[in-house]
Amino acid sequence: MEVLVMAGQLILGLSILVGLHELGHLLAAKAFGMRVEQYYIGFPPKIWSFKRGETEYGVGAIPLGGFVKISGMIDESLDTTHTNTEPLPYEFRAKPAWQRLIVMLGGIIVNVIVGILIFVVLAYKNGNTYLAAKDAKYGIVAYDLAKSIGLQTGDKIVKVNGRTITDFNEIRGSDVILGDNSTYTVERNGKLIDIDIPNDFIDKLADKKNAGQFIDPVEPFKVREVAPGQPADKAGLEAGDVITSVNGKPVRFYHEFVDLVKPLKNKPITLGINRNGQAKSLNLTTTEDGTIGFYAEFLLPVTKEDYTFGQAISIGTEKAFSVVYDNIKGFGKIFRGEVSASKALSGPIGIAQNLFGGIWVWDRFWTVTGLLSMALAFMNALPIPALDGGHATILGYEIISGRKPSDRFLEGAQRVGMVILLGLMAFAIFNDVFKAVF
Structure with missing residues (x-):
């Protein structure tokens, strides 16, 4: 069940972000009079689609991306049938370079806006609860x-x-x-x-x-909840109990309890507890993992800080862009050899396991979706051919130099970019599987 929850959160989060990213390209293209042939969330094979006007809208079976096909543009489809004809007025290649640049940046801009909005709303809704x-x-x-x-x-x-x-x-x-x-x-x-x-x-x-x-x-604690059917439940441990000893050794803090119990796997132990001011003892046998099956309530006081909407805008925006700054610093450490790429980079499996988790919590879902939105904006802005940043780099060169690269060059750059991206995706997925198994 946890696997389905993790997969469901990943698919929903990516579908929202990819759909909005590609919508950014679509709206910008249509605003400049470009013909958009296809708008898809997910990659083929096609599950469902409909056509409205000149555009086919659809959903693909592989929910790890999406695309917008704009007439006259050399994209990931590597369709070059138009390159031997004169540009038609509605084609991407017929428009001024500055308009094409805005179209290519449209998805990145939307992802940044979405990331900021998510963090602003979360800051305003939840404020900040922390241990001072x-x-x-x-x-x-x-x-x-x-x-x-x-x-x-x-x-x-x-x-x-x-x-x-x-x-x-x-x-x-x-x-x-x-x-x-x-x-x-x-x-x-x-x-x-x-x-x-x-x-x-x-x-x-x-x-x-x-x-x-x-x-x-270091936290003092008491029992918040006992897991049904676990050793603690069978022995009679109750919510509100304070564990004071394990096998006669005094316990005051949670890490002391873990340090005493974890090595005793499948072993009988005696717990000393304080229940409503009365001392009691419970006998039980730990699990094979060295646990007894309860959830702790930590007793250090927490500080709750509420934000006005104005404060939430500032704090949410700062938090959103901190994702970008952290990605830049992280890549810097990879390039300097201070961290290995195999440990630092995660693909879809790693994201589902490490970020979303196996329990659906809406605040966490939106927090992770906000993080991914900013991370996708950053990754797409990288000057790699086939990514938006690669297209933007070439268009920037065209605007500055006044010379448009040949279609042959654009096709070659797109092919190189696709090889790089497919290689990175294969590495990330293999790395996720390797880390999960080993």
Whole structure:
């Protein structure tokens, strides 16, 4: 069921974004009097279509893209039958270069607008709920990856790159992970020390074995919900119980509980609990994964900040463009060899697993869709032939130089671009499968 939910979210999100992206091209083309022959969401074979006016609108069976076919344009279809005739007034090639440039940028512009709108609406609707750095009073849980750079459980991170933090999540922010020569200033045993973060740290963080295992706040907790049929449920654990010990060893924080129970796979254990002020003990056997089957409620106070619509516009826009900045910084690290492409890049399988997840939560769905909208805008803007950015680069050359490249050159560039894109897609899908299996 989780696989279907992940696939459903990915297909819906991409269909929305691709449909709107191609609509940007279509509207711009029609605005300049160009004939649009086809508008498709998804790639062939065709599932359904209808024709209105000069344009066929349809849905393809492969939901990982889409296209708009504009008369007189050498595109991914590599249709060159028109190149031996004089341009007709309604053809793409007959229009001024500046109009063709706007048409090629239309999809990117729409994706940027959609990404901004999604983040603005989410900011206005949800505000910002976060753990204030001052409220993380017990410090951090340092997992193995954090320990490898010199952090310790109980450290209090007070500054990032010399700047005092207010939100605990700033510790794990892109400015730190994707930055260069980043540092933490840590309070340990009453002293302040600086800890350097290696520039290739993201390569280790991207490793599957380190997923979600870097830094967490040290959190007191109680039982929020017990999973039916699990050992905790069978032993009589209830919502609201506070676990105070495991096999006689005291427990105060959630990471202490996990550290004690996780190694005891399929083992009998005794839990000490506090239920409404009364001490009780429960006997149970852990699962083969070293869990007992309950959801924790963390007890550190969270801060809720609501935004006016004006504030939401500013914050949502900033968050949308931060996706682009992060992509630029990420590609920079790949090109400098600080992170391997196999760990950093994901295809459709990786996106579905790592971003959407197996539970349909609408806020998360729209957040990921907003991220993908900005990422698609960035990727399409790259100057690779066959992408919008490649077409725009060639048109920019034409506008500046006053010389139009030959149809033979355009056809060759399109072929090269298609080979590059198909190679990248094959790499991403194979990489997703490899990471999922190994």
